[in-house]
């Protein structure tokens with residue numbers, strides 16, 4: 001048998017929580033299982049705390065599986081003079097590249113320079129010189145020939161003067177969250193999915209615990225802690241309004257299209273400005289596909305309903321990519337899937353009307369109020385630093401906690417790769433050690449070489465699906481196909497053709513009978529259509545959501561264009 005992630009199944013873990021909750025006082029309970037909560041769980045576990053993380057849905061269900069997947073230093077922060085922020089992010093990027101080389105990978109970027117377009121090559125290269133200097137290596141160059149023939153075939157050539165190539169990194173955001181959670185659990189931290197915080201419990205005005213509800217059984221019970229951390233991203237205000245009155249979060253939606261790489265083969269992440277509003281947008285190679293992103297607009301819908309792309313966003317992204325790559329002629333027929341995420345942007349609501357979404361700062365904020373520490377904003381990239389700041393604030397409640405040793409130590413234990421049983425390539429081994437950490441050897445021991453063959457066009461193998469089913473707290477089919485691996489995004493119709501093969505695996509590992517299996521398939525297919533497809537199935541959003549461009553100019557579209565065909 002595999003050694004499971006938690007050494008207990010989810011049901012056993014839940015039973016343990018319920019049985020012991022009368023006499024257990026956790027040092028810290030973290031609410032929210034995105035990258036922010038996971039990072040805090042890991043650093044708190046490294047600090048030796050007795051710590052529990054709860055997530056109302058699946059791990060990484062929120063922004064942390066729906067980001068643009070860049071582990072980046074934030075060139076735009078440097079452009080707006082935020083040197084320290086860029087320095088922190090670049091340092092963290094380098095740390096992640098070093099510690100998780102198969103999960104956080106270098107990605108080269110390319111930006112074409114067009115006549116009369118700002119920033120021109122001189123300004124851009126000056127910024128990049130500082131950027132590279134912070135990262136400790138020169139990693140950019142100006143290209144003035146062969147751009148359309150070699151570097152970015154099909155790129156718009158009218159007024160093209162040259163291009164700049166520079167370096168950042170890319171990841172699989174949901175797997176990054178899983179890796180962080182796994183490392184924390186190996187150190188004694190506990191993480192539970194489908195367990196929601198319903199209500200803060202207060203004693204003499206101080207938060208001393210939470211009332212939680214198991215989303216699977218419906219059971220509710222109380223948990224006590226010396227300090228509670230609210231790491232619920234876009235949902236931050238919901239819990240925080242129980243200790244103070246002012247809202248802080250402006251939920252901003254960003255959506256993406258995924259097309260097969262053969263329709264738009266890219267060697268670089270290509271950055272360009274949208275012709276309508278001049279916002280910087282991009283297309284990048286990811287997991288053998290091409291991702292086109294992203295938008296930035298107020299999200300007025302219920303946060304508990306999964307976000308999805310609107311028709312106006314589809315049109316906007318297609319207009320952008322077809323201006324940059326006119327020969328590619330990308331249309332809705334090329335789209336394999338779409339996804340939309342909600343950025344937990346901290347905003348001064350007094351100025352919300354006058355501040356354009358893309359002008360909102362992306363820094364994180366931390367509030368320490370009556371035993372509740374809330375944290376929101378920030379990036380995937382800086383989760384370790386955010387976690388250290390949260391733990392520093394938590395010292396008010398946990399005075400004996402010593403953080404000194406944590407600041408410079410490795411986040412992830414190095415993995416010993418001396419297994420020679422499998423003829424895996426160097427890149428496969430690097431990927432698997434980064435994704436599964438100390439469990440890599442177990443994964444290898446219990447699968448044949450044949451089971452490591454990639455499924456379809458993805459990087460995922462059968463061995464990994466089996467591992468996830470047994471060891472990674474999969475509750476629903478969508479947990480497996482949308483977040484433990486990305487088959488649901490990368491294969492047409494969410495990988496529907498694989499379902500028959502998956503049925504016996506899921507039923508054996510999760511004890512699902514035929515009725516439950518069918519319910520899971522129906523739930524998954526409905527989700528794929530509504531939230532990961534084109535807006536045919538989410539017309540509620542498409543109708544009332546107009547895309548507000550940078551000029552606050554409303555882009556309205558012919559309602560006939562609301563009717564689309566699902567990508568084949």
Ligand SMILES: Cc1cc2nc3c(=O)[nH]c(=O)nc-3n(C[C@H](O)[C@H](O)[C@H](O)COP(=O)(O)OP(=O)(O)OC[C@H]3O[C@@H](n4cnc5c(N)ncnc54)[C@H](O)[C@@H]3O)c2cc1C
Nearest residue numbers: 032034035036056062063064068070197233254341379380
């Ligand atoms: C479109 C988009 C593109 C982005 N691109 C990048 C990028 O390229 N690079 C980068 O570094 N960053 C990027 N970001 C930002 C980054 O993804 C987010 O800052 C980060 O994922 C936020 O993580 P989080 O854990 O704070 O929030 P989330 O990931 O949203 O997690 C919060 C979790 O809390 C849970 N929760 C809420 N209420 C409760 C409750 N009552 N009980 C239990 N659980 C609860 C939610 O279900 C959710 O899973 C992007 C974000 C978006 C949306």
